[in-house]
Amino acid sequence: MAAAVALVVSVLALSAMAKAGSPIVQYIFGDSLTEVGNNNYLASLAKANYPWYGIDYPSGITGRFTNGRTIGDILSEKLGVPSPPAYLSLSQNDDAILQGVNYASGGSGILNQTGVYFVQCLSFHQQIDYFEATKNAIKGKIGEQAAEKLVNNAIFYIGVGSNDFVNNFLQPFMPDAQQYDSDTFIDYLMSTLDGQLTRLHSLGARKIVYNGLGPMGCIPSQRVRTSTGECLESVNSLALKFNSALKAKTKELNSRLPDADFTVADIYSIVLDLIMNPATYGFKYANTSCCNVDGTLGGLCLPNTRLCSSRHDYVFWDAYHPSDAANVVIAEKLFNDPDLQIGARANGYSAPPSPKPQRKYRKAPPRMP
Template sequence: MEPKLKPMELVAIPVLLALLSLSNKANAGPQVPCYFIFGDSLSDNGNNNNLPTLAKVNYLPYGIDFPQGPTGRFCNGRNMHDFIAQLLGFEDYIPAFANSRGKNISNGVNYASGSAGIRDETGTNLGVCVPFNEQIKNHKRIISIITRLMQNDSATDLLLRKCIYSVQIGSNDYINNYFKPEFYETGRSFTPSEYATLLVQQLSLQLKTLYNYGARKFAVYGIGQIGCTPYAISVFGSNGSECVAKLNEGATLFNDRLKPLIHRLNNNLPGAKFIYLNPSGSPTDTATFVMNSSCCTTGGGGGELCVRNSKPCSSPWRYVFWDAVHPTEALNKILAESAYRSKSPLEASPLNIQQLAMY
């Protein structure tokens, strides 16, 4: 459904966008005019709240360290993209598409949906979600609104070329698809190598669709070490290892195909700049962090989420995992700093987000 607009907002937004553009030129405002976010529960900030799904977290103890309390973020506080938006210079959080109204779309929109994947069927074992293909359709609706408000197709095109498009998706295509044989056929239909190739081929088409809609600056994330989450270890067992090997091997196969795709897209799509970001960062001082346990009591959702109204640990800033899958605010800050500033090609290639903003 298209966000509703009030009459005054029809006048306010073109003026606001013009002011944003001028402030960017003067280096007094955000480094880019807008930030669009696509993905799953690692990025979701409320799009699943009103959907019939187990993958939603609009209840305590989620948001216990967030100023507005439980908002639908799968975390005790801010998620990684909240921190990145702050690093980019935005004063406000990027609004969820489900809550986007009028002028608050001017800095971008967050389309991410918990349990969503590259494939449309991914995550449906938990209920309704918004898969990447549908998120792209939602973005097209937002573009039509911006175009109508700016009353100029060329101005809209120019604006979108300057915005950053963040795409962090694919984990659920494994943990809520390929490795759920009781719900999905993919694990029996494809080898891990074939499945990774299939996913990246589909992702390539989706990224090209966003490009055709005007996107030029892309921050694309690989899949993290999904086999090292408390949930994965409890469900699959690790045979004495620290992580579940087959899940991490799936993520590695995906990432190994995604990296050359980023290179090809940069070579083949005029004016575009794609960067690959490694989401597998960790605290530099691991001795002070709890690495293999959740801060909250889990069992909600599909078993991996916090139990509603349960009492969490007293020091979430010392934990890597908030629930059995999702990072704490403390780790999200570390991951955001890495994506934004890292000079290591193992973490950000060929640019980091700060450099992408200036591109």
Template sequence: MIEMGRQRWWFTVVVVVAWWWEGVIGAGQAPAIWVMGDSLVDSGNNNFMRSIARADYFPYGCDYYRGASGRFCNARTFSDILGDWLGIPAPPPFSDPGTAGNRLLGGVNYASASGGILDESGQHYGDRYTLNQQVVNFETTLGQLRTMLSPEDLTQLLSNSIVVMVFGSNDYLNNYLMPTVYTSSRTYTPEAFATLLLNHYARQIHALYSLGLRKFFLPGLGPLGCIPNQLATGQAAPGRCVDSVNQLIGPFNEGLKNLVDQFNGGSHPGAMFVYGNTYGVFGDILNNPARYGFTVRDRACCGIGRNQGQITCLPMTTPCFNRDQYVFWDAFHPTQAANAVLAQRAYSGSTNDCSPINVQQLAQIKF
């Protein structure tokens, strides 16, 4: 009981400090953070798009000092909190017209809800930034930075920044696992689909390396078969996750880890790539919820239907009151409390959480 109390106290401190001031936990360990990915780390890009994948309404952001900012969470996302540990304020969304000038120097968030590694993933939600488009958007930012910084200063900024890339969930949830909308599950075996994704991913990671970025944090997929959306399908046995979905994503995670090893093996000199074991860390949360202060792991805090996951969080819905005890905020996304665990383990976790090093060690490398 003493140990659990200490952990709950620690997470409360993280949340309270982050509420008052973004970026105080760390001490500027990197000059900037560039965030790419999907709704797990979207900070409001889809607010400015013709998309139904939006989170710019209450109760999203109900515990965030900026309110419903477009984050798919009750407050802060994984990348927000990881930035706190690094001492870097949450970067502004690329699609915000105000993201220009000096606001670019600490990094930019390009992540977009429903965006995937493949261009077609999530297209039924409307406009979004896919992986390919996010790389193009980064090149746009780079063009602006070239007018502001000397070549030497720009090289230093890029080479010592941290790049966080969170991709793959939509390629499964909003592509492969939707056979009535997409043909991928009829075209590819799970292994072939993972290879397709990783080949696309590798090309764009290499493109970012070619543009001057050198420090990459690449989290794998969490146990998608355990999210309320999948539990709501009724395919899981009582008290269990949908094992077939968790097995489906295994080849992607294993392949991404191998890709990181390959990139670190000499094909990309002067760079470091880190694999984040999201599956293992999230699995630890679900298997040992009390260790982290959680009491509810199988349903969403905000949602409708079985496991509160059949219909995700609707406008003006009343969410659960004990949000820090829930692992999941809505049908697809973790609560801020769960994001805090994921971010801390990414920042300072063991080699079981990150390999070959953690994000804190990544930040200490100077190129």
């Protein structure tokens, strides 16, 4: 009886808040560019829960792969809502799931086999599995009809695919590198994505912003592979081919799936301009990272590495990830992109503001030394 009364109260509150205007709900999927701490709870080699990561983040070390905020954090700030917490930090019955969840995991890819040498990470497929569990938990809280409406009006950010190249196809010892050429590998990725995005749609996702790939050949870990330290244009070409195929795929899905509003963010142009014209945005260095890492051996910012003196001068934090300052520039351009209309997409019906839910965090394993 008590459970029934609680359900009725939740649904009535949901209806009232829908009329009054309610907070924005975001579900975030991706890799280390958007992770906020899921890998802290995994037996993964891809972790950022140690110095110097988080040195400029308000609460310090969280598992974010940068010195401060991710692009997702900054977009949340611009939308006026908290950045969604890591899925693995929450209990299934946590009220926070009504306001958004971050499933992103460093090392992950579209393909389950991507990132296998990190031992453990959440592939895009696994992240969708966890979203399905989240939706079922939401149904238990507010009922099936209200849960469907909440999810239909939520905004879904997806940023996954770079690891499928950098840590899979471009690694000669990986089976996919031996089995496919670039065209057939991208076809494989698109076929897999078709099933994944169709599944998300069947679970209620309607508004999806998919971040295309950036100029991967210009990140420090790829530059060190050339004798001159210049961008690897062959790798950039792969990103452009992927992005072109992704745009065609989302167009096809929009025409095939009822009420689908899937769009692709042009990260490539934004980041390439930032790298080629750093001074325009107030940066001094775009060809190396603030954290003095060996891009040929992992490329992460370990506690014994040396930091630059002025972190805001660098586009890159480590061999793979942008700095907080660069993420601000990227997020600003994404937010103001008239083709994306992030603010308009996000300001649909969403969850009622819970009375400051008490999050029940799982205990994280000890930080790496």
